Amino acid sequence: MLPYWLMFLAPALLAASSSSVKAPIADARKAIVWDFVWLSLTLLIGFRHEVGGDWASYERMLDNTAGLDLGEVLLRGDPGYNLFNWISVGLGWDIYGVNLAGGAIFSFGLLTFCRAQPQPWLALAVAMPYLVIVVAMGYSRQGIALGFTMLGFVALCKGSNLKFAIWIALGATFHKTAVLIMPIAALASSKNRYATAAWIALLGAGLYKVLLEKDADNLYRNYVTADMQSEGALVRTLMGAVPAIIFLVWRKRFQLEKAEADLWTWLAVIAATLPVALAVTSASTAIDRMALYMLPLQLVVFARMPDALATPDPREGKRTAVADAPVVTAAILVYYGAVLFVWLNFATYAHFWLPYQFYPWDGSF
Numbered sequence: 001m002l003p004y005w006l007m008f009l010a011p012a013l014l015a016a017s018s019s020s021v022k023a024p025i026a027d028a029r030k031a032i033v034w035d036f037v038w039l040s041l042t043l044l045i046g047f048r049h050e051v052g053g054d055w056a057s058y059e060r061m062l063d064n065t066a067g068l069d070l071g072e073v074l075l076r077g078d079p080g081y082n083l084f085n086w087i088s089v090g091l092g093w094d095i096y097g098v099n100l101a102g103g104a105i106f107s108f109g110l111l112t113f114c115r116a117q118p119q120p121w122l123a124l125a126v127a128m129p130y131l132v133i134v135v136a137m138g139y140s141r142q143g144i145a146l147g148f149t150m151l152g153f154v155a156l157c158k159g160s161n162l163k164f165a166i167w168i169a170l171g172a173t174f175h176k177t178a179v180l181i182m183p184i185a186a187l188a189s190s191k192n193r194y195a196t197a198a199w200i201a202l203l204g205a206g207l208y209k210v211l212l213e214k215d216a217d218n219l220y221r222n223y224v225t226a227d228m229q230s231e232g233a234l235v236r237t238l239m240g241a242v243p244a245i246i247f248l249v250w251r252k253r254f255q256l257e258k259a260e261a262d263l264w265t266w267l268a269v270i271a272a273t274l275p276v277a278l279a280v281t282s283a284s285t286a287i288d289r290m291a292l293y294m295l296p297l298q299l300v301v302f303a304r305m306p307d308a309l310a311t312p313d314p315r316e317g318k319r320t321a322v323a324d325a326p327v328v329t330a331a332i333l334v335y336y337g338a339v340l341f342v343w344l345n346f347a348t349y350a351h352f353w354l355p356y357q358f359y360p361w362d363g364s365f
Contacts, residue, residue, distance in 0.1 A: 001344055003044065003356045008128040008340055012333045015122035016326075034111055037124070041107040045136050045143075046100030049357040052138035053349050061085060062095050080173030081141050096359055102144045102174075106136045109147030113296060114303075116154050123303035125333060129340035130239075131295045137353065142292055145171035145178040150296055152181070157260045177289050184266060233288040237274040239339070240294045243301035244271035253308040254301075267297045302332050 052058075065073055065085040073079065073086045081098075088097030110132070114123040136143035148171030155163035164184075171178035247254065247268045256264065271294040278287050310325035344350055 001354065001356070003358075004133055004340065004344060004353075007041075007044065007132065008125060008337065011121045011124040011128065012337070015119060015125050015329060016333060018119065018121065018329075034115065038104075038107050038111050041110070041132070042100065042103045044358075045103030045106065045132075047096055047359045048099065048137055049359040051353055051356060052140070053352040054138060054140070055352070058098070058140055059095055062089060062098060065089055078141060078174055078176065080170065081144065081175075099140060102140050102147075103136065106143045106147035109150040110136075112154055113150035113299065116157065117299060117303035118307060119303040119329075122306070122329060122332065123299040126299050126302045126336055127295075129336050129343060130236075131299075133340070133353070134343070135292060135295070139292075141175040142177070142289070145175035146292065146295070147171070148174070149178060149181055149293060153263065153296055156184070156263055157257070159259050178293070180290060181293050184263065233284040233291070234275065234278055236288060237271075237278055237291050240271040240291055240298065241275050243298045244268035244294075246305065247297070247301045248272065250308060254304050255308075264297060264300055267294055268301075270294060271297055305332065 061082070062085045065076075065082055066089050068076075068086065070086065073082045076082045081102075084098045084101050088094065088101075091097060093100075110127060111124070114120045114127065117123040131146070135146065148167045152164040152167035152171070155167060165182065168178055168182050171181075244267075247264060251261065251265065254261075254264075271291070274287055274291050274294070278284055281287070306325040306328040309328050344354070
């Protein structure tokens with residue numbers, strides 16, 4: 001368990017030691033610091049050995065690309081991920097080459113996203129227990145798709161619908177479900193909304209034709225009519241609903257630019273309704289997969305919450321702050337530390353992550 005706790009405690013301590021919510025410590029934005037963090041995360045994700053519940057499945061996917069030519073690889077489902085498999089097999093890098101490349105993409109997307117927040121270390125600490133340790137180290141394909149999605153969210157917050165669409169399209173080549181995020185650009189767009197909706201619809205239709213059409217029936221049967229169940233889906237959707245509701249209730253306090261406010265408002269509405277959707281349908285796996293794309297909302301809300309609650313909204317006159325920033329930061333860190341503790345010790349499938357093993361060492365941690 002030690003590596004997992006170190007992964008969480010390192011950014012948690014840096015977040016706790018930040019002297020000001022509005023002015024994070026200088027090192028927080030130094031490129032060399034973040035380069036080191038990126039390299040560390042890439043290696044921990046990429047060189048993990050037999051870590052994650054789908055490890056055997058990913059090894060079978062790797063073996064299935066052996067002997068195929070490039071054209072055959074690109075015509076299979078999730079062509080981006082299969083291309084990584086094909087290249088890694090050709091180079092003799094086995095599953096570790098795939099995981100290393102995927103870890104590099106995910107980590108780059110995550111750290112780019114964290115650095116766009118006012119409290120980057122706090123955002124990173126929030127990401128560790130589930131987004132990094134569970135998703136990136138367990139669901140390799142969707143982890144890569146989430147890395148691209150976070151890059152897309154950063155682009156969309158800066159007003160670039162085109163870059164958002166490109167990042168999401170790339171993510172969809174690793175996990176088809178990323179296509180579901182494409183309409184967010186139309187919903188969050190404040191300029192040329194109808195034109196944006198039109199070209200997003202065309203791009204979405206093209207991605208559906210290329211990536212989803214041949215598998216649509218199987219996906220519908222597996223995720224909807226077959227009532228696939230995802231254990232723990234209720235807990236995970238509720239974890240996403242809590243920050244969503246916090247954001248919707250105190251949205252004015254977060255003082256976001258319009259493009260950012262529109263984006264996170266729509267994602268908060270979706271995240272807040274997922275537990276309700278889970279209660280009225282038995283297709284928990286489909287909802288659980290959608291909930292994964294709502295995970296970045298937790299980083300946005302909790303990285304801004306100390307400042308949002310500690311600084312009175314100018315429109316609220318002389319009303320006092322809700323809570324002191326250090327207290328809010330400490331509470332967030334304690335909460336996510338508890339999440340990690342509970343998951344490592346009590347989650348049904350945590351044993352697939354334990355102990356952490358690092359290739360090529362024989363030792364485990």
